[in-house]
Amino acid sequence: MATSVANQVPIAEGLFTWPSNDPRLLGSKCKNCGVVLFPAQSSCPACCTEDSDVIELERRGKIWTFTIQNFLPNRPPYEGPETPETFKPYGVGYVELADQTRVEARIQTDDVSKLHIGQDVELVVEKYIERDGKDIISFFFKPVDEV
Amino acid sequence: MDVAIIGLGIHPFGRTDDMTGLDQGAFAARKALEDAGASWDDMDFAYGGSAAAGNADALVNKLGLTGLQFINVANGCATGGSALQSAYMAIKSGMFDMGMAVGFDKHPRGAFTVDPEKSGLGKWxxxxxxxxxxxxFGMKIQRYMHEFGISEDTLIKVAEKNFRNGTLNPNAWRQKAISYDEIKASPMVCDPLRKYMFCSPAEGGCAMILCRADKAKQFTSKPIYLKAVSVKTRNFGSFEVFTxxxxxDRADSPTVKASKAAFELAGIGPEDIDVAQLQDTESGAEIMHMSENGFCADGDQEKWFAEGHTEINGKLPVNTDGGCLANGEPIGASGLRQVHEVALQLRGDAGKRQVPNQPKTGYTHVYGAPGLSGVTILSV
Structure with a gap:
């Protein structure tokens, strides 16, 4: 990586392990009913109890559904680096992680037209934008053949 | 004690630059009072809502400071439906004899801007x-099409139908038909949904007067009875916005829950409905809501659209006034517009878009963020 870890800041605390050579998304697993949530939270909306463990989520999964964002979102809240001139449509989908949950995420790909349900994708944690001289690190999924 | 709707009022939906949202709400309220032959002074209570055009109870400054109970309702896209449900319960409980449900809004142009933190989400x-x-909307219908074999052709036909119905509705925002080919060629917004498959935020107002059924005939020869009203929020596992x-494990949507509860309350089934309004924020929503509300099996929508069953002269006319697609979505007023349309149809007063053969029982359904649905069943 071009910049040192010291100059890298996760987009939010607690979403994924960082810094790490093998970053994982962090979910929670309810000790009562076993339901897995992302992001991690202490209360369980499935069984209404408040006792859970933080767990690392699977790195690989399959696209369960997706869409392609074809227009530049409003700012705020959007903070992506594009201008109207450089904007390219991007993928968003729910990625099914076996026996855990379906996580909503940006899908990074060189060719959005090839996105499809059932596609194998893998977690990547990388620079999203620069803010106040720091690299803001976020999570994405990528087709496994592009990782 | 049954509850009757005895007055209907609407301010045309769309863009009215020289009127505030509140003005449009007051306009609709006065129309509803006039339609009922009642005065503002006769109202024991009002429930009103607006998402972006101020507090609904500011209407009293325009309509009159009569001292009535006025309660503001804020419930996302189901604001209008929730105002109506509250009015229904106020009469059903025996506490009041007569009152108003009212909603209005005025949204800026362009897509709704969302503040994630207000919805309990991280800023990230x-x-x-x-x-x-x-x-x-794109992701939900994408999965549905994959599971149940719905084609793009059907997505296009929903929009084509609703814009065509809008041409028959003098209160609609979009009164120009959009052809199948124009819809198909319009720019992709969020796959598989294109520009002309989406409704837009808009402006408008809608109001209705409700009273105890035994007093309804004092005001109108054609009261419409509210046989059931139901509002439900999401259960864990239903596929909702901003999740x-x-x-x-998938759970039934709040629409399924609200629909079942309403049919049970009314003591009838989907086969008894003659005309329906189903939330059509975009084409995909109308398709999925046909089955979520119990009108057809998942996947049968393909055949229903091929055979025109939801056209004004079909076996179950859906969104006869053009729906959200042709009317736009002023959040506070949108759910009430649906009830306004079905009540007009049941009265036989729907003009050029009147459903033939005197429909007797109607249905409305509104759905909105963050995952709630409101259903009503009406009858003559």
Whole structure:
């Protein structure tokens, strides 16, 4: 990586392990009913109890559904680096992680037209934008053949 | 004690630059009073809502300071439906004899802007470009099409029908038909949904007067009875907007729950409905809501559209006034517009878009963020 870890800041605390050579998304697993949530939270909306463990989520999964964002979102809240001139449509989908949950995420790909349900994708944690001289690190999924 | 709707009022939906949202609400309220032959002074109570045009109870400054009980309702896209449900309960409980449900709004142009933190989400969710409702609509229908074999052809036909119905409605925002080919060629917004498959935020007002059924005939020869009203929120596992992770086990949507509860309350079934309004934020929503409300099996929509069953002269006319697609969505007023249309149809007063053969029983359904539905069943 071009910049040192010291100059890298996760987009939010607690979403994924960082810094790490093998970053994982962090979910929670309810000790009562076993339901897995992302992001991690202490209360369980499935069984209404408040006792859970933080767990690392699977790195690989399959696209369960997706869409392609074809227009530049409003700012705020959007903070992506594009201008109207450089904007390219991007993928968003729910990625099914076996026996855990379906996580909503940006899908990074060189060719959005090839996105499809059932596609194998893998977690990547990388620079999203620069803010106040720091690299803001976020999570994405990528087709496994592009990782 | 049954509850009757005895007065209907609407301010045309769309863009009215020289009127505030509140003005449009007051306009609709006065129309509803005039339609009922009642005065504002006769109202024991009012429930009103607006998402972006101020407090609904500011209407009293325009309509009169009569001292009535006025309660503001804020319930996302189901604001209008929730105002109506509250009015229904106020009469049903025996506490009041007569009152008003009213809603209005005036949204800026363009897509709704969302503040993730107000919905209990992290700020990051908006930063990365996921706090957009069209993405949810795209992803939900994408999965549905995959599971149940719905084609793009049917998505186009929904929009074509609703814009065509809008041409028959003098209160609609969009009164120009949009052809199949124009819809198909319009720009992709969030796959598989195109520009002309979406409704837009808009302006408008809608109001209705409700009273105890035994007093209705004093005001009108054609009262419409509210046989059931139901509002439900999401259960864990239903596929809803702004859900950062979905459960592996799917649960029924709030629409399924609200629909079942309403049919049970009314003591009838989907086969008894003659005309329906189903939330059509975009084409995909109308398709999925046909089955979620119990009118057809998943996947049968393909055949229903091929055979025109939801046209004005079909076996179950849906969104006869053009729906959200042709009317736009002023949040506070939108759910009430649906009830206004079905009540007009049941009275036989729907003009050029009147459903033939005197429909007797109607149905309305509104759905909105963050995952709630409101259903009503009406009859003559």
């Amino acid at each position: 969710y908006g930063d990365v470009g996921m706090a957009l409702t069209p993405q949810f 950062q992770a979905q459960a592996l």
